[in-house]
Amino acid sequence: MLHVNRNGHILNARVRLAARPLIERDILHRIRGIIVHQTGGTSGSSSLSSYTVKNANGAHFLIDKDGTIYQTASLFRQTWHVGRLRARCIAEYRCTPTELYALRRFNPKAEHRMEMAKNVPQRYPANEDSVGIEIVGAAVAGKGQNPAEQGVYEIVNAQQNASLRWLIAELTSTFGIPMTEIFRHPVVSRKNPTEARSALW
């Protein structure tokens, strides 16, 4: 069970505070899920410094290569880390005929809008009700290729996975989040499918 102070920061020796208020958005009223990401960059310091500019976006936690857990945003505030939601009913084979009809045309914006009219677990957790965990890891591409299009995310190492496992166990028990509501980013949004593929919890 975590001790969270009045600012939404965890008081625990395993979590280092690296507050980046510029990535904090509206109030996070209730945490219903956790989304696991990889940064796309090679170092924790580059991610931490990218969170210090105006309009920066990030997630609540950053797990560095050596397993160090940084808390970068308050657990009482939203961060914008998810993107548009995929329709959860498709992945779980439970769409109604009406939903299937609405989804017949590819339109990610309309699909997201339709999802946001539902609640978790009818939809995936979104920015407004999830905590984001970033794991430092680059998308690596071949010579002459651009990582943005052709990159494959590097493997999450053992120290990072140990920290991720601990953090998720603590967050789920503290906030009553079901383990069924923890997702890799490409599950909930259209993302490079190798992002966080090797993350374990």
Place this chain on the structure above:
Amino acid sequence: MVIASLILALAASGSPTADDGSGTEPKMSKTHLPPISTITIRNSGTTSPASSEPANQCTDFKLSYQEVREYIRKASQVTEHDYLHLLDWSPCHASGEVSFNHGVTGIWAIQQYRAGSLKLSDGRTLYLYCPQCQATAFPNPDE
């Protein structure tokens, strides 16, 4: 004075900003790229190695020279984080080279869902997004 303020307000609203407050649209800014002199298409209908789908799933994704030119001309710049986290990723992309009037060259790549990137010879990498761009192989624009 009022007219001047109105003009300024209209000019500001016409700049590429997006960010509709939902947290799913990236903040966009102008690329300030000079006019394009030449475009080369090296690869079309390419499937990303990250895709778990068959390698031929993207064979229909092809862009014309005009569509690439229009994309690079109209696209806005987004941050790397927003490119990776907020924009929809597609396994299908095309890529090639571009040169600009002032001598800088670059390698462009455009994904099917309108995200793209541009690696410039001056060392910069621009992450691009063009929600209003049209191409036969793009899905219909968002409503």
